[in-house]
Amino acid sequence: MPRLEEKVAFLSRPENYPEGTRRVETKETHMSWIFLTDTLAWKLKKPSRFNHLDLRSTEARRQNCDEEVRLNRRLAPDVYRGVVPMTVRSGNILQLDKPGTIDDWLVCMRRLPADRMLDHAIANRTWSNEDARRVGVLLGHFYSDAAPLPVTTEEYVNRLKDELRWSREELTKREQVLSGELIESATTASLTFIERHLDLVGGRAQARKIVEGHGDLRPEHICLEDRPVIIDCLEFNRNLRIVDPASELMFLKLECERLGDPAAGELIFGMYCERTGDDPPDELLAFYRTYHAAVRAKVAIWHLQDHSIHHVEKWIARAEQYLEMAA
Numbered sequence: 001m002p003r004l005e006e007k008v009a010f011l012s013r014p015e016n017y018p019e020g021t022r023r024v025e026t027k028e029t030h031m032s033w034i035f036l037t038d039t040l041a042w043k044l045k046k047p048s049r050f051n052h053l054d055l056r057s058t059e060a061r062r063q064n065c066d067e068e069v070r071l072n073r074r075l076a077p078d079v080y081r082g083v084v085p086m087t088v089r090s091g092n093i094l095q096l097d098k099p100g101t102i103d104d105w106l107v108c109m110r111r112l113p114a115d116r117m118l119d120h121a122i123a124n125r126t127w128s129n130e131d132a133r134r135v136g137v138l139l140g141h142f143y144s145d146a147a148p149l150p151v152t153t154e155e156y157v158n159r160l161k162d163e164l165r166w167s168r169e170e171l172t173k174r175e176q177v178l179s180g181e182l183i184e185s186a187t188t189a190s191l192t193f194i195e196r197h198l199d200l201v202g203g204r205a206q207a208r209k210i211v212e213g214h215g216d217l218r219p220e221h222i223c224l225e226d227r228p229v230i231i232d233c234l235e236f237n238r239n240l241r242i243v244d245p246a247s248e249l250m251f252l253k254l255e256c257e258r259l260g261d262p263a264a265g266e267l268i269f270g271m272y273c274e275r276t277g278d279d280p281p282d283e284l285l286a287f288y289r290t291y292h293a294a295v296r297a298k299v300a301i302w303h304l305q306d307h308s309i310h311h312v313e314k315w316i317a318r319a320e321q322y323l324e325m326a327a
Contacts, residue, residue, distance in 0.1 A: 001088065001092075001103055002088065002092060002094055002103060004046065004047060006094070007033075007044060007086065007094065007103075007104060008026070008033055008044070010094040011024070011026075011033070011035045011042065011044060011096075011106075012024055012026050012035065014037070016094075016095075016096055017037050017040075017042075017096065018096060018097050019037060019038075019039060019040055020038075021037035021038040021039070021040075022038055023037075023038070024036065024037055030050075030303065030306055031045065031046055031048075031050060031053075031055075032044060032045050032046060033046070036111055037111070038111075039110070039111055040081070040108060040109065040110060040111050041108075041109040041110070041111045041112075042084075042106045042107070042108055042109075043065075043068075043106060043107040043109070044086075044104065044106050045061045045064060045065065045104075045105075047061065050236075051302065052236055052237045052240070053236040053237070058102070058103070058104060058105070061104060061105055062083065062105045064235065064236060065083040065105045065106070065107050066083055067235045067236070068080075068107055068233075068235040069082060069083055069107060071233050071235050071241075072231055072232070072233050072235070074142065074233075075138065075142060075214065075229060075230040075231070075233070076223075076229035076230060076231045078110065078229070079109050079110045079112065079229050079231060080107070080108075080109055080110075080231075081108040081109060081110065082107075082108055083105050083106070083107060083108070084096065084097045084105070084106050084107075084108045085097060085102045085103075085104070085105055085106075086102070086103050086104040086105065086106060087099065087100030087101055087102055087103060088100050088101045088103045089101075109231070112223045112225075112229070112231070113223070113225075116223050116224045116225060117219070117220055117221075117222065117223055117224070118131075118135075118219035118220070118222040118223075118224060118256075118264065119218070119219040119220040119259060121224055121264075122219060122256060122259045122260065122261045122264060123259065123260075125261075127224060127264055129267060131224040131228070131264075132263075132264050132267035132268050132271070133267065133271050134224075134226075134227075134228050135222055135224070135228045135230075135268050135271075136267065136268040136269070136270065136271020136272050136274075136275065137271055137275060138228050138230070139230075139245075139249070139268065139271075139272050140271060140272045140274075140275025140276050141275070142213075142214075143211060143213065143245040143272070143276060144275070144276050146211035146212055146213070147211065147212075148208035148209070148210065148211060149210050149211060149212065149242060151205045151210040151242065152205060153198075153202035153203070153205045153206050154202070155205070156201070156202060156204065156205035156210060156244075157194060157198060157201055157202045157205075159239075159242075160190075160194060160201065160291065161191060161194060163291075163295055164187050164190050164191050164194075164291065164294060164295070165187075165191070166298070167187055167294050167295050167297065167298040168183060168184070168187040168294075170298045170301065170302070171183045171187075171297055171298055171301060171319070171323075174301050174304065174316075174319075177316050178301070178316070178319060178320060178323065179320075179323070182320070182323045182324065182327055183297075183323060185323075185326075185327040186290070186293065186294045186297065186322075186323045186326035186327045187294050187326075189290055189326065189327065190287060190290050190291045190294055190326070193287045193290075194287075197283065197284075197287070200281065200283065200284055201284065201287065204244045204246070204280070204284070209244050209245065209246070209278070210242060210243065210244055211242075211243065211245065212238065212241050212242055212243075213241055213242075213243040213245060213248045214230060214233045214234070214241065214243075214248060215233050215234025215235075215237075215240050215241035215243070215248075216232060216233060216234040217230070217248050217249070217251055217252045218251075218252065218255045219252070219255050219256055219259060219264070221233075244280075244288075245272065245276075245278065246269075246278065246280040246284065246285060246288060247288040247291070247292070249265070249268065249269045249272055250269070250285055250288035250289045250292060251288070251292040252265050252268060252269075253265030253266060253268075253269060253289065254289050254292050254293055254296070254325065257325070258321065258322075258325070289325075290325075290326045291326075293322045293323070293325040293326035294322070294323070294326040296322045297319045297320075297322035297323045297326065298319075300315050300318040300319040300322060301315065301316070301319045303315040304316070
């Protein structure tokens with residue numbers, strides 16, 4: 001059967017796409033290869049094992065593609081077209097969405113305008129208050145429609161603690177490139193807050209605020225179309241999508257802040273509160289911000305494990321930036 005390199009080469013050629021395209025832009029991420037045609041985006045999963053996910057079998061990749069489409073249609077119903085087979089015919093010839101022996105699966109999406117993604121709009125100062133308001137309305141409806149999950153106070157608090165301890169453990173493995181003092185300060189601050197404010201943190205579970213959310217609510221996943229859409233939810237681990245909406249929105253605000261403009265995240269959160277009537281205390285919001293900064297430092301440093309990733313210094317600097325935001 002064709003190797004990954006052969007599949008990437010095949011998908012990099014415009015003549016192989018059913019929709020017709022003049023060119024193909026190719027992007028590699030940690031878990032996938034993305035192929036952008038004139039009108040569509042195609043995602044091929046890497047046949048690898050990751051921290052939370054094993055995609056080494058064709059069936060595992062198919063199931064992951066199906067789940068990605070199902071979950072992302074919640075916030076981007078007209079973007080995710082479906083899951084398309086890559087097949088092989090006699091002579092080991094690859095084909096896309098044609099009869100043959102199924103060799104792999106791809107997620108097919110409508111291509112979104114790059115200049116309307118929130119990260120781009122922040123960098124170029126092209127987002128408006130109305131853009132943020134529309135995103136806040138979308139998320140307000142999304143979280144309001146989500147069924148509260150039966151998560152106990154103890155379960156919720158312990159999950160946050162475990163994530164912070166794991167982050168500290170993973171970051172400490174990289175003390176040769178990161179400050180041990182900064183790691184300790186960033187993670188201990190959040191752990192101490194939980195211990196001192198158990199009622200405040202655990203009260204969100206008691207108040208039935210925990211839902212199945214997006215899981216990776218970053219500016220680069222939000223498209224500011226007239227009817228905004230939010231893509232690339234965290235499809236491979238449901239536990240990581242079980243969130244307090246206030247926590248998920250503080251993560252978005254943190255990411256907007258890191259990009260240089262926290263106002264977008266603040267406005268989105270404000271509209272969410274207006275739509276839902278939720279009014280979490282400022283102390284809790286500050287905790288969620290530092291918590292996510294510590295966890296994101298861990299995620300950034302994980303990139304050093306991927307030997308195909310370039311710009312190692314970039315990810316070390318990113319981890320340091322998050323740690324400083326958490327300390």
